[in-house]
Amino acid sequence: MSSSFATALGAVAGLYLFLRALLHFTQDVKEPPSIANAIPFISPLIGMSAKKAKFYNAMRDKYNLPIYTLRMPGSRLYVVNATALIPAVQRQFRALAFTAIESDIAANVGGVSKVTHRIINRNLVRDEGYLMSFPKYIHSAVSAGPHLDAMNRKSVEVLADSLEALARKGPATVKMFEWIRHELLIATTDGVYGPKNPYRNPAMEKAWYKFEPSIMTFVLKLQPQLLAKEAYQAREYMAKTWQRYFEEDWFKTGSKLVQCRVKINDEFEISRKETARIEVLGSIAILSNTLPATFWMTYHIFSDPVVLEDIRTELSKGVKEVDGVPTIDMAHVKECCPILLSTFQEMFRYNAIGVSARIAMEDHLLEGKYLIKKGSTVMIPAHVQHTTTSIWGDSVNEFYHKRFVREPGTKRPNPIAFRGFGGGTTLCPGRHFATTEVLMFSALMVLRYDIRPVNGTWVRPPTDKSPLVAAIPIPDWDIDVELHPRDDKEWQVSFSGYDKEMEIAAEDVEGATENLNH
Numbered sequence: 001m002s003s004s005f006a007t008a009l010g011a012v013a014g015l016y017l018f019l020r021a022l023l024h025f026t027q028d029v030k031e032p033p034s035i036a037n038a039i040p041f042i043s044p045l046i047g048m049s050a051k052k053a054k055f056y057n058a059m060r061d062k063y064n065l066p067i068y069t070l071r072m073p074g075s076r077l078y079v080v081n082a083t084a085l086i087p088a089v090q091r092q093f094r095a096l097a098f099t100a101i102e103s104d105i106a107a108n109v110g111g112v113s114k115v116t117h118r119i120i121n122r123n124l125v126r127d128e129g130y131l132m133s134f135p136k137y138i139h140s141a142v143s144a145g146p147h148l149d150a151m152n153r154k155s156v157e158v159l160a161d162s163l164e165a166l167a168r169k170g171p172a173t174v175k176m177f178e179w180i181r182h183e184l185l186i187a188t189t190d191g192v193y194g195p196k197n198p199y200r201n202p203a204m205e206k207a208w209y210k211f212e213p214s215i216m217t218f219v220l221k222l223q224p225q226l227l228a229k230e231a232y233q234a235r236e237y238m239a240k241t242w243q244r245y246f247e248e249d250w251f252k253t254g255s256k257l258v259q260c261r262v263k264i265n266d267e268f269e270i271s272r273k274e275t276a277r278i279e280v281l282g283s284i285a286i287l288s289n290t291l292p293a294t295f296w297m298t299y300h301i302f303s304d305p306v307v308l309e310d311i312r313t314e315l316s317k318g319v320k321e322v323d324g325v326p327t328i329d330m331a332h333v334k335e336c337c338p339i340l341l342s343t344f345q346e347m348f349r350y351n352a353i354g355v356s357a358r359i360a361m362e363d364h365l366l367e368g369k370y371l372i373k374k375g376s377t378v379m380i381p382a383h384v385q386h387t388t389t390s391i392w393g394d395s396v397n398e399f400y401h402k403r404f405v406r407e408p409g410t411k412r413p414n415p416i417a418f419r420g421f422g423g424g425t426t427l428c429p430g431r432h433f434a435t436t437e438v439l440m441f442s443a444l445m446v447l448r449y450d451i452r453p454v455n456g457t458w459v460r461p462p463t464d465k466s467p468l469v470a471a472i473p474i475p476d477w478d479i480d481v482e483l484h485p486r487d488d489k490e491w492q493v494s495f496s497g498y499d500k501e502m503e504i505a506a507e508d509v510e511g512a513t514e515n516l517n518h
């Protein structure tokens, strides 16, 4: 062995021992156990970049801990496995805050000015702060009632009209993801932004598709101007477009939701120019998950003849034919189709990759037991909850479309383990809007169309390349499909009565969680 090789080997061994000692002496015994330390501070990084969302499952299966620590250079992550610990984390919404993350996103992803960031960042965990006030401002716009109803109606009418126009042309061949995301993008944004919806301009839609895949480059501040140049230009284009929308008062013809968003900004003295930058973030909330969720829902229904048949039978019972015009009522789809709703929830259970993250604003003893150190991040990966055999049973790895149907005599899986829309004070406020849209699109497709893959067989695209920003992944490749209208009639959608809220998340199920309103 040459002496220089021996010296290098000695240095590596010395560094390794130093890092092990550093990790040991800086890890408090009260913290959750630290794992994945084969190469101290580095192994978790390697694992995460190699396995992405599946890394947390691998750690759960290997160590079987209720909560554990991942040590990385300059940061600590505490990852929650035990469902029982989730309410404990959510209850501490001030000590373990989501708002700290949102504030960084406003600066890094939205690119808001220093003045605006100061406003957003003030009183991060106090009720009077901007981010803590936000849910209260938009509550009436996204909860059951006339405003949500109006927004839903608009989106569903846009979808129904578009599917009608397509049916008129006869069979069509489309790229399934590309086609669905366009349909949903237009319908969703028409519902939210009204007749002056900027996404009606194809340049805006194109800008969104350029910007979205690079959001992580902005989140991590990896010089997006240089490393994601096109995405950066797309964001600037969108911000300019939004500026016009707000400065010309076009939002006044939009939904109550967009009006509430302007109201909070006005009241916190955020200019219309900066409101425009915040609206780029609004698009992330509205679009990033709705579009892929609709793709997977359509995939799961049409790729399995049993699922398709069950849902078609359920929906057909609500179709009324008046003077030869078949009509489906939205209330029937939402209230009388438990298999459709169950398929929607199972689609989340099976596909979701979202991670609820919280920043520790102070040292905190979780459940009086686990020390969470100030400045660290607590993470609740949805995929871990959704793949735990003790919750979902031996069929955990199968897509079972009736899993969430409530049959008399059967025990319902713990609703807290369903994380499709997150939970606690940051539970997705848009879930009722999004659910209605996805269910109605699915219902119209099932009633009106047959979908066949051009190559004859359904193959589920992998999602390994999907960016880890959204709660639902995008497919790695698209599927060429043929859309065949099932009849040549002109269909209609009717809307009877106001919206009722559906049981989607644990918070919608009476008595399943505590009320965390602040």
Ligand code: HEM
Binding pocket: 098, 102, 135, 142, 257, 285, 286, 287, 289, 290, 293, 354, 355, 356, 357, 419, 420, 421, 422, 423, 424, 425, 426, 427, 428, 429, 430, 431, 433, 434, 435, 471, 472
């Ligand atoms: C299928 C579609 C959607 C999915 C899967 C989804 C999922 C989520 C998830 C997982 C969170 C984070 C919750 C947490 O960390 O605890 C969230 C937050 C949020 N979502 Fe959604 N979302 C969807 C659609 C929408 C829509 C359509 C809107 C607006 C109309 C919206 C508005 C928001 C907002 C504003 C937040 C932040 C809440 C807060 O900070 O208090 N989402 N969503």
